[in-house]
Amino acid sequence: MTHCNNMDLQSHSTQAIQRLGIGSYSEVFKINIDKPCQPPDSSVTTELAGCILCAGLESSHRDYAIKQITITDKFSIEDFEYEVRCHKFAYEQHPAMFTYIGPVWRTELNDPPLISSNDTPAVSNIVVTAKPSDLIQGPPLGYAYLVTEHMSHLDLFSYYSNKQYVNNPIRPYMKGLLLALLIILDTLHNNLNMVHGDFRDRNIFINYRGPGWKQELLYRGAMFQIDIGGFEVKLGDFGLVENIHPGRPSFIIRDFEFLENIYCQRENWQYMTDSKAEYDAIVGFIRAEFMLDFYALIAKIRQPTQTNKEARRAFWFNKHRLLKTSVYYYELPRRLVDRYLELVYLA
Numbered sequence: 210m211t212h213c214n215n216m217d218l219q220s221h222s223t224q225a226i227q228r229l230g231i232g233s234y235s236e237v238f239k240i241n242i243d244k245p246c247q248p249p250d251s252s253v254t255t256e257l258a259g260c261i262l263c264a265g266l267e268s269s270h271r272d273y274a275i276k277q278i279t280i281t282d283k284f285s286i287e288d289f290e291y292e293v294r295c296h297k298f299a300y301e302q303h304p305a306m307f308t309y310i311g312p313v314w315r316t317e318l319n320d321p322p323l324i325s326s327n328d329t330p331a332v333s334n335i336v337v338t339a340k341p342s343d344l345i346q347g348p349p350l351g352y353a354y355l356v357t358e359h360m361s362h363l364d365l366f367s368y369y370s371n372k373q374y375v376n377n378p379i380r381p382y383m384k385g386l387l388l389a390l391l392i393i394l395d396t397l398h399n400n401l402n403m404v405h406g407d408f409r410d411r412n413i414f415i416n417y418r419g420p421g422w423k424q425e426l427l428y429r430g431a432m433f434q435i436d437i438g439g440f441e442v443k444l445g446d447f448g449l450v451e452n453i454h455p456g457r458p459s460f461i462i463r464d465f466e467f468l469e470n471i472y473c474q475r476e477n478w479q480y481m482t483d484s485k486a487e488y489d490a491i492v493g494f495i496r497a498e499f500m501l502d503f504y505a506l507i508a509k510i511r512q513p514t515q516t517n518k519e520a521r522r523a524f525w526f527n528k529h530r531l532l533k534t535s536v537y538y539y540e541l542p543r544r545l546v547d548r549y550l551e552l553v554y555l556a
Contacts, residue, residue, distance in 0.1 A: 218323055221262060223246065226324060229274060229363065230411075234284040234333075234448070236277045238324055239359055242266060257500040262356065265312030272359035273311070276446075276476040277324055280351040286315065289353045296355075296447040299401055305426060306393045308414060308445035311356040322352045329348070357445060360414035365470070368415060369477040383413060383471075383481040383491060385424075388554050391465055392428045393444050395542040398453065399462070404538075406449030406460035409525075416441050428546060438481075453538050461537050462506070463525055468499045490553045498548055 219226060220239045229237040245263045266273070280286055288502065299307040316323070362368055374380040397403050405412075424441045425436040451459050471478055472495045475488075482488040511520040 274359045278353045279349045292447045295450040309358040313355045315353040360416040362415045365410035365413045381440040382438040385435045391546045392426045398542045404451045408464040409466040412446040
């Protein structure tokens with residue numbers, strides 16, 4: 210992996226870098242690249258080729274998200290490199306389903322971070338309640354960086370938390386959005402043989418492409434043109450990704466967490482359906498095809514003193530040896546798509 214200790218990220222933009230979010234080992238920032246080392250129509254010079262950021266960017270994007278990862282004894286550079294390899298492979302195979310990933314680099318051991326969250330304002334309407342020091346586990350041993358595309362409406366969690374759909378005619382259609390997510394899940398498992406490990410609303414990114422635009426996704430040899438109200442939806446953040454291996458305990462059940470997110474936030478999603486009948490069909494599908502089994506799994510590990518919310522949270526944050534069947538790897542994702550097409554989408 211390329212080392213870079215003196216990257217001046219702010220010099221590539223006339224706009225301030227903004228903070229998007231914080232995770233257990235990383236922070237994510239928004240940057241608008243409007244001052245590349247060379248104009249877009251220039252021939253590639255030694256200066257441009259020597260700039261890790263400019264040389265690796267996809268030219269069709271102006272806004273990017275930069276993930277700053279803290280390397281610790283809990284999250285090693287090998288972990289980061291594995292995340293990057295899996296993310297790049299997924300994007301190269303299915304760019305319509307997974308977020309673009311661009312330049313990747315790291316600093317030397319004990320060098321300071323390139324971006325200081327204390328000096329970086331949060332993006333409007335994004336509430337960051339934690340400080341990096343509250344979440345980063347272990348002393349920093351260095352920093353690594355990856356650049357990915359910035360999606361106009363960020364992630365699903367931000368979208369419904371900030372109620373961006375209120376009095377807004379531009380909003381995603383849940384009927385099409387859920388089909389897209391189910392196809393992405395099936396592709397992840399049955400085509401790429403990967404467990405994402407964190408398939409939830411915070412890692413599902415949405416971008417508005419314009420009125421009438423439809424997302425084209427391939428499923429079992431058929432190309433579906435999916436109406437999501439002019440939006441596209443993509444999965445990102447491969448920090449917990451694994452290859453599917455039935456004998457290995459993993460976060461496999463968390464690849465279905467988005468279903469619980471939608472089900473438990475249905476008071477928000479009801480505004481993104483064409484009718485009450487359609488809304489009832491979507492909610493009924495999630496309940497019958499996943500939530501009833503989910504509640505049964507929770508009952509096996511729930512402690513007597515836990516509330517329902519505490520039990521659900523504890524469930525998602527544990528690796529599950531209780532999942533002895535491979536149904537969650539290959540069979541269930543495919544069954545969910547087929548049943549959704551039959552009972553809801555094409556009904």
